[in-house]
Amino acid sequence: IAGITQAPTSQILAAGRRMTLRCTQDMRHNAMYWYRQDLGLGLRLIHYSNTAGTTGKGEVPDGYSVSRANTDDFPLTLASAVPSQTSVYFCASSEASEGDTQYFGPGTRLTVL
Amino acid sequence: GQNIDQPTEMTATEGAIVQINCTYQTSGFNGLFWYQQHAGEAPTFLSYNVLDGLEEKGRFSSFLSRSKGYSYLLLKELQMKDSASYLCAVKDSNYQLIWGAGTKLIIKP
Numbered sequence: 001i002a003g004i005t006q007a008p009t010s011q012i013l014a015a016g017r018r019m020t021l022r023c024t025q026d027m028r029h030n031a032m033y034w035y036r037q038d039l040g041l042g043l044r045l046i047h048y049s050n051t052a053g054t055t056g057k058g059e060v061p062d063g064y065s066v067s068r069a070n071t072d073d074f075p076l077t078l079a080s081a082v083p084s085q086t087s088v089y090f091c092a093s094s095e096a097s098e099g100d101t102q103y104f105g106p107g108t109r110l111t112v113l
Numbered sequence: 114g115q116n117i118d119q120p121t122e123m124t125a126t127e128g129a130i131v132q133i134n135c136t137y138q139t140s141g142f143n144g145l146f147w148y149q150q151h152a153g154e155a156p157t158f159l160s161y162n163v164l165d166g167l168e169e170k171g172r173f174s175s176f177l178s179r180s181k182g183y184s185y186l187l188l189k190e191l192q193m194k195d196s197a198s199y200l201c202a203v204k205d206s207n208y209q210l211i212w213g214a215g216t217k218l219i220i221k222p
Contacts, residue, residue, distance in 0.1 A: 040121075042117065042202075042212030042213050042214045043156070043202075043210075043212040044212075045210070058209075090155060090156070097208070098208040101146070101158050101161065102210065103158070104155035104156050104157070105155060106154070107154075107155055
C-alpha cells in the first residue's frame with residue numbers, strides 16, 4: 001500500500017441500510033479526515049481524528065459516525081442511509097492535526113436510493 | 114460566517130497563462146492551500162502560502178495578500194493536462210480547512 005486507500009470504489013445502497021466506508025493509510029500520519037464532495041459545493045468535513053483514539057465532529061456530522069482504533073484505519077459508518085447522503089466521500093490524512101497538508105484517498109462514490 | 118469565493122469556471126488556450134482568483138472571509142487565518150482535482154480523482158496538493166507574496170513552483174505560482182483576503186493561482190504555458198478543478202482552502206483560527214467550491218479550468222487547443 002502506498003498512501004491512502006479507500007473501499008469500496010463505488011456503491012449503490014438502499015435507503016435505511018447500514019454502510020461502512022473504509023479508509024487505510026500507511027504514512028503513519030496522526031490526523032485523518034472524512035469529507036463529502038457534492039456538485040457546486042466545496043469539500044465539507046464530516047468527522048476528523050487528530051490522533052488514534054480521538055475523534056471530532058466536523059461541519060456535517062449528522063447521520064455519520066467514525067472510530068479510530070489505530071493509526072492506520074479510519075472507517076466511516078452510515079447507520080441508516082438516506083438519499084441526501086448520496087455523494088463522493090474522500091478520506092484524507094495529514095502528518096499533524098494543525099492544518100498540515102492533507103493527502104487524499106481516491107474516493108468512494110455512494111448512491112443511496 | 115466563513116466564505117471562500119472562486120469563479121465557477123474558466124476557459125483558456127493551450128500555451129497561454131491563466132490566473133484563478135480566490136477571496137476569503139474566515140475566522141482567523143493560518144495559511145492558504147491550492148489543490149488540483151482532475152475529474153473523478155482525488156484532490157492533490159499544489160501550493161501553500163502563509164506569508165504575503167508570490168510562491169513559484171515550476172509553471173505554477175501562488176500569490177497571497179492577507180490584508181485583502183485574496184489569493185491567486187497563476188498557471189503558465191498551459192497544457193491540456195492542466196484541465197482540472199482548482200480548489201482554494203483556508204486554514205482558520207482553529208486550524209480547520211475551509212474549502213472553496215473550486216474553479217473548473219477548461220483548456221482549449
